[in-house]
Amino acid sequence: MSPRPITEDDLNGFVDRTLDAATHGEVTAYLETHPDVARRIAGYCEQRDSLRAAVAPIAEEPIPPELDLSRMLEERRRPRPPQRWAMAAAAVVLLCVGGAGGWALHGSPPEGIRLLAQEAQASYSVYAPDHAHPVELRAGERAQLAAWAAERLGRPVAIPDLAASGYRFMGGRIVPTIHGPAVLFMYDNDRGSRLVMLARPMAIDQNMPMLPQSQGGINGYAWADKGLGYSLVGAATPDTLHPLADEARRQLRNDAV
Amino acid sequence: MTTEMVRLIEPIIPALRRYARVLMRDRAAADDLVQDCLERAIGRWHQRRADGNTRAWIFTILHNLAMRRLRQASERIHIGLEDADEASLSLAASQEDRLRYRDLLAALAQLPEEQRTVLLLVTVEELSYADAARVLDIPIGTVMSRLSRARERLLKLTNAEAPTENSHPHLRRVK
Numbered sequence: 001m002s003p004r005p006i007t008e009d010d011l012n013g014f015v016d017r018t019l020d021a022a023t024h025g026e027v028t029a030y031l032e033t034h035p036d037v038a039r040r041i042a043g044y045c046e047q048r049d050s051l052r053a054a055v056a057p058i059a060e061e062p063i064p065p066e067l068d069l070s071r072m073l074e075e076r077r078r079p080r081p082p083q084r085w086a087m088a089a090a091a092v093v094l095l096c097v098g099g100a101g102g103w104a105l106h107g108s109p110p111e112g113i114r115l116l117a118q119e120a121q122a123s124y125s126v127y128a129p130d131h132a133h134p135v136e137l138r139a140g141e142r143a144q145l146a147a148w149a150a151e152r153l154g155r156p157v158a159i160p161d162l163a164a165s166g167y168r169f170m171g172g173r174i175v176p177t178i179h180g181p182a183v184l185f186m187y188d189n190d191r192g193s194r195l196v197m198l199a200r201p202m203a204i205d206q207n208m209p210m211l212p213q214s215q216g217g218i219n220g221y222a223w224a225d226k227g228l229g230y231s232l233v234g235a236a237t238p239d240t241l242h243p244l245a246d247e248a249r250r251q252l253r254n255d256a257v
Numbered sequence: 258m259t260t261e262m263v264r265l266i267e268p269i270i271p272a273l274r275r276y277a278r279v280l281m282r283d284r285a286a287a288d289d290l291v292q293d294c295l296e297r298a299i300g301r302w303h304q305r306r307a308d309g310n311t312r313a314w315i316f317t318i319l320h321n322l323a324m325r326r327l328r329q330a331s332e333r334i335h336i337g338l339e340d341a342d343e344a345s346l347s348l349a350a351s352q353e354d355r356l357r358y359r360d361l362l363a364a365l366a367q368l369p370e371e372q373r374t375v376l377l378l379v380t381v382e383e384l385s386y387a388d389a390a391r392v393l394d395i396p397i398g399t400v401m402s403r404l405s406r407a408r409e410r411l412l413k414l415t416n417a418e419a420p421t422e423n424s425h426p427h428l429r430r431v432k
Contacts, residue, residue, distance in 0.1 A: 008401070008405050009401050012401060012404055012405060012408075015380075015408070016379060016380065018385070018386075040409075040412070043412045043416075044408045044412065047361075047408065047411055047412060047415070048380045050357065050358065050361050051361060051365070051376070051377075051380055051381060052380065052381055053354070053358065054361055054362055055275050055278070055279055055362075055381055056275075058271075058274060058275040058278050058279075059271035059272055059274065059275045060271070061271070061274070063270055063271065064288060066288070066292055067274070067288060067291055067292055067295060069262075069263050069266055069267050069270065069295060069299075070263055070267075072295060072296070072299065073259055073262075073263070073299065076299065129325075131317075132301055132304050133304075192321075192324070
């Protein structure tokens with residue numbers, strides 16, 4: 001019986017010492033008869049040992065007090081003054097959002113599509129960085145999400161497909177705004193960059209051309225068609241987002257027909 | 258519940274600091290990151306799967322934070338990595354070892370990020386290939402191919418830098 005061929009994965013396993021005894025034996029036998037490969041693998045083993053030794057001292061250092069887990073838990077448990085800090089931070093956020101300073105849409109106080117733009121930005125800030133539950137219904141539950149949105153918004157909202165532009169649909173959820181429920185759709189690309197599209201019925205600004213929005217590194221485009229307002233936002237550049245927003249609007253218009 | 262959390266997380270903190278330090282190449286930035294990571298881990302402890310692997314779970318949090326931080330940093334200013342404080346990386350034994358390690362870490366810094374992270378998670382942090390795949394959110398086959406490429410490339414870089422005296426190369430700046 002001729003021996004099983006040795007794979008690169010076996011060789012990596014040999015270096016990382018994850019092979020079972022039998023495979024280890026096979027690899028050892030192989031290396032004995034293949035000096036070139038053996039030399040390379042010896043280099044990898046030496047590299048592994050050196051790398052571990054080079055950074056080992058970091059893990060030997062005493063843990064600084066701010067990384068003391070028991071202490072962190074203790075501080076969380078205490079009825080804490082940090083709440084004041086948190087409130088101050090919340091106030092700052094409100095000021096930033098309400099200040100409309102950075103938004104390219106001018107005037108104040110915000111209403112209509114400018115308000116929608118801010119709501120989209122706030123939703124992006126909350127949900128896009130969320131690793132555990134960025135969306136409530138996932139892409140596979142598209143139909144349920146559409147039904148949920150239709151029920152809460154009182155009218156159907158199509159879900160734009162941006163896959164051709166490199167953004168996969170992740171799913172979505174209903175989010176609150178001061179004008180009632182809005183639906184959030186989230187997308188991401190291969191590099192983990194996320195986009196949020198927010199849509200809700202508009203009392204004013206029922207039909208609006210596309211307007212750019214930008215604040216705190218979050219850019220986007222907002223528009224309204226036939227009483228539904230949309231805002232597509234993300235951390236990408238306006239140059240990236242504009243064609244995506246155009247594409248979403250094109251699909252939504254086609255869908256509405 | 259909190260005692261179990263402490264029991265499971267605390268032993269991993271030195272490794273989290275090490276992974277963060279090598280990626281950030283800056284002690285303060287790395288510890289900031291670990292602090293963020295621990296805060297999140299505490300906050301989301303109830304969301305983790307009870308049967309899951311805590312080490313992989315918490316490395317996932319740290320890795321994602323690190324990638325976001327590095328991306329933000331590279332959008333703001335381009336930090337010259339060669340200028341990063343290498344003394345903060347290794348304080349190893351002999352002078353000779355120190356130089357060798359410094360060269361190795363400088364070479365490591367030249368690998369593409371996707372290769373560097375796989376190599377570190379597998380060789381230094383001893384994550385299984387499956388756990389590394391989970392942390393990086395990539396298929397296990399991709400872990401294996403990146404690992405092979407990382408090893409090959411790092412070997413080339415370090416061999417090129419090997420002290421053949423006269424070959425002091427384009428690859429790194431001599432300080």
